[in-house]
Amino acid sequence: MILPLSITGKTQIYGIIGYPIAHTFSPPLQNAAFQAIQIDAAYLPFEVHPKKLKAAIAGIKSLQIRGINVTVPHKVHVVPFLDEVTPTAQRIGAVNTILNNHGRLIGTNTDGQGFIRSLSELPFTPQDKTIVILGAGGSTRSIVVALAEANAKQIFLVNRTIAKAKHLVEEFSPVFPQTQLRAEQIENLYSLPIDLFVNTTSVGMEGDKSPADLNQFKILHYVADIIYTPQQTALLKQAKQLNIPFINGLGMLLYQGCEAFEFWTQQSAPTALMKTTLMKLLN
Numbered sequence: 604m605i606l607p608l609s610i611t612g613k614t615q616i617y618g619i620i621g622y623p624i625a626h627t628f629s630p631p632l633q634n635a636a637f638q639a640i641q642i643d644a645a646y647l648p649f650e651v652h653p654k655k656l657k658a659a660i661a662g663i664k665s666l667q668i669r670g671i672n673v674t675v676p677h678k679v680h681v682v683p684f685l686d687e688v689t690p691t692a693q694r695i696g697a698v699n700t701i702l703n704n705h706g707r708l709i710g711t712n713t714d715g716q717g718f719i720r721s722l723s724e725l726p727f728t729p730q731d732k733t734i735v736i737l738g739a740g741g742s743t744r745s746i747v748v749a750l751a752e753a754n755a756k757q758i759f760l761v762n763r764t765i766a767k768a769k770h771l772v773e774e775f776s777p778v779f780p781q782t783q784l785r786a787e788q789i790e791n792l793y794s795l796p797i798d799l800f801v802n803t804t805s806v807g808m809e810g811d812k813s814p815a816d817l818n819q820f821k822i823l824h825y826v827a828d829i830i831y832t833p834q835q836t837a838l839l840k841q842a843k844q845l846n847i848p849f850i851n852g853l854g855m856l857l858y859q860g861c862e863a864f865e866f867w868t869q870q871s872a873p874t875a876l877m878k879t880t881l882m883k884l885l886n
């Protein structure tokens with residue numbers, strides 16, 4: 604943790620905006636990283652009411668804040684206030700990281716790439732793979748874009764409200780011709796060989812409910828849940844029971860932060876230290 608006493612007139616300021624913001628893990632995570640590689644910077648939480656978002660973004664420029672993370676509920680609404688948005692963030696339609704490059708605000712989105720990086724712990728690479736994703740919300744968008752950019756062969760979208768999954772397929776199919784996207788009922792997928800099953804819904808955060816019965820799949824190689832509290836959801840407990848390698852959402856949380864750090868500093872993030880910091884915060 605950076606000591607306020609070490610902040611000087613030269614210290615560069617970073618931070619995170621959200622509403623509410625009190626529960627964020629990002630300040631200790633990023634401050635540990637800055638301190639570890641001796642960058643003179645401090646990272647702070649900023650609670651920004653949705654009505655004050657435009658003013659807050661203008662404030663990044665006027666206060667010469669060097670970098671900002673953006674979290675719920677601002678990720679989509681922030682886009683029009685930026686000077687430039689990376690192609691990945693444009694496709695996702697949401698920004699979670701802003702770099703203030705000498706007065707020009709450049710937005711990117713590290714959520715999907717963070718997810719891909721977390722898969723390497725399985726280990727899993729998306730290229731030429733068949734993947735089932737449960738959910739069709741904001742997290743799904745970032746994960747679909749990242750998996751398709753990594754040349755996944757097939758992505759099946761399953762969602763309680765099937766129309767939302769179909770809408771995503773219509774939007775992304777022309778953008779990613781190399782990846783076959785389809786909205787499906789889960790029952791139609793049980794007999795296909797599936798490389799990776801991903802839960803992006805909130806089912807499993809509370810209680811011991813699982814969003815799917817993994818036992819129904821004939822062939823399923825890996826499971827990922829983006830939930831990190833609890834660290835082992837009912838879905839992951841079943842994966843464990845079935846001897847299917849799995850990851851929870853901690854990796855995505857960690858690596859989206861590492862990717863943001865690298866976008867700002869152009870230096871490799873101290874991932875091991877950031878991981879230890881995150882684990883300490885959670886335990």
Ligand code: ATR
Pocket residue numbers: 737738739740741742743762763764767803804805806814
């Ligand atoms: P996020 O930004 O985290 O993706 P979101 O945009 O609110 O959150 O998306 C939540 C996803 O979880 C949706 O796909 C939602 O399904 P619907 O589109 O049908 O609403 C899914 N979800 C939430 N609660 C659910 C439940 N009890 N059963 C099944 N799906 C659920």
